[in-house]
Amino acid sequence: MEENKEVQEEIKEEPKEEVKVVNTDTNIKNGENRCPECGASDVTYNIKKKKLVCNYCATEFDPENIEGLEKDLKNLEGETRTTGVKDIDKDANDVITLKCGGCGAEVVINTREATNARCHWCRSILSINSQIENGAVPDLVLPFGLEKKNAQEKIENFVSKRQFFAHPTFKKEFTTENIMGVYFPYLLVDANCSGKFAGEGGHVAREYTITKRNSKGEEEKETVYDIDLYDVERDFDITIDDLTVESSKDKLDKNNKNKTTNVINAIMPFDTENCVKYKANYLVGYSSEKRDINISNIEEKVDKELQDVGRHALNADLKFYDSGVEWNKEDFKIKGKQWVSAYLPVWLYSYQDPNKILHYVAVNARTGETMGSVPMNKKRLWTITILIFILFLIIALFAHDKDEAPIVITIVGLVVSLVFYGLKVSKYRNKGARHTYELETKHELKVTRRVDNHTHTKRECSSRYIAGANNKMITGEYTNIKE
Numbered sequence: 001m002e003e004n005k006e007v008q009e010e011i012k013e014e015p016k017e018e019v020k021v022v023n024t025d026t027n028i029k030n031g032e033n034r035c036p037e038c039g040a041s042d043v044t045y046n047i048k049k050k051k052l053v054c055n056y057c058a059t060e061f062d063p064e065n066i067e068g069l070e071k072d073l074k075n076l077e078g079e080t081r082t083t084g085v086k087d088i089d090k091d092a093n094d095v096i097t098l099k100c101g102g103c104g105a106e107v108v109i110n111t112r113e114a115t116n117a118r119c120h121w122c123r124s125i126l127s128i129n130s131q132i133e134n135g136a137v138p139d140l141v142l143p144f145g146l147e148k149k150n151a152q153e154k155i156e157n158f159v160s161k162r163q164f165f166a167h168p169t170f171k172k173e174f175t176t177e178n179i180m181g182v183y184f185p186y187l188l189v190d191a192n193c194s195g196k197f198a199g200e201g202g203h204v205a206r207e208y209t210i211t212k213r214n215s216k217g218e219e220e221k222e223t224v225y226d227i228d229l230y231d232v233e234r235d236f237d238i239t240i241d242d243l244t245v246e247s248s249k250d251k252l253d254k255n256n257k258n259k260t261t262n263v264i265n266a267i268m269p270f271d272t273e274n275c276v277k278y279k280a281n282y283l284v285g286y287s288s289e290k291r292d293i294n295i296s297n298i299e300e301k302v303d304k305e306l307q308d309v310g311r312h313a314l315n316a317d318l319k320f321y322d323s324g325v326e327w328n329k330e331d332f333k334i335k336g337k338q339w340v341s342a343y344l345p346v347w348l349y350s351y352q353d354p355n356k357i358l359h360y361v362a363v364n365a366r367t368g369e370t371m372g373s374v375p376m377n378k379k380r381l382w383t384i385t386i387l388i389f390i391l392f393l394i395i396a397l398f399a400h401d402k403d404e405a406p407i408v409i410t411i412v413g414l415v416v417s418l419v420f421y422g423l424k425v426s427k428y429r430n431k432g433a434r435h436t437y438e439l440e441t442k443h444e445l446k447v448t449r450r451v452d453n454h455t456h457t458k459r460e461c462s463s464r465y466i467a468g469a470n471n472k473m474i475t476g477e478y479t480n481i482k483e
């Protein structure tokens, strides 16, 4: 096979000073959001009606949209940022005091915990709506679409399929009564990009069987492939819509040994196109976590994720190359980028196991997609694993009169029992579960130039794939955030 050449990666960006700021902090102020009909401040979001509704007179309010963002992503140039993504001021006070318009009392809101509170004296609801500098108020919110009882069913169903090896204490204590509706903070990124990729692609021209002699001189059959190799080049334009990235350090840390945060990542994507302008009223009855990440912390990661989306989108134009493509040059240019912050809704079950590991079962409160981890009864799992192995040992014992059979059976038994162990752990823990942003992020691709020149054919290859194929590689997932 060809030598493994270094992939030249170039990410070019427009100069930083061209940041265009979109002010989303308009027509909205802190205090009571009073119903224009009856003056009540008790206005909350109704899942069934998909509207904010006054709880006294039932007047319904249409959700608002934010203005000033570029909708035709082909027009994006330079960097656009909303006021809801501005850098967090570390000294900003989380505790804010508002004067109640109902009775004049002072109401304290700790924005670390909630962005609204009820006045103790007159029961008016007061809200923080304007974008304070501590990251607690985003541009957009995607309201809950799934009711608690539906989320409970999803979680119960998920756990019921993971019973036999579940930890006994967990089984005894499991209840979905106190699951929490949480708004987690995310950054949504739109981008207008172009690429010039060049490399070598392979196509299986023939698949056939040959007879070979092995080291002992015995005849063996082997399937081999003749692979046509091509010089491949693609120039393309791509717009990427709402690449979604967690914007809290806690949720970005998907390899945390004490929490199974990766399952929260895995329930993406959300239907972010249905986000509406943020108002604290949407959060009544739910919990929320504030953003603690600035753009500068994740910009490098995001740029690589955008390139991952581009690389994978291009595969739709490379179906002929069923042996893969090895890109030697990836010139990926981000011509325009637009950042928005949003709260997205999650139903969350959490459970701390006896080893102090926090397990989550998370439900996407829009799509219902569910992922989780269930604490295991490792004693039971090891017992069954060892029993499987012992079973193979017994079979090996019965085969003692045949040359190498006992050793082969023992090795097979070891492999089978360890695979069994691995599959069960993976089913209960779901450590590998992740959001496949490179495939699931909305995009529009236009290929503007193609080169496909046949160079030569490699015969009798033992694999149907070329060794250096990298057209399905991802890099953004493995790029750490900057402190």
Ligand SMILES: [Zn+2]
Pocket: 035, 036, 037, 038, 039, 040, 054, 055, 056, 057, 058, 059
């Ligand atoms: Zn009203």
Ligand SMILES: [Zn+2]
Pocket: 100, 101, 102, 103, 104, 105, 119, 120, 121, 122, 123, 124
């Ligand atoms: Zn009051």
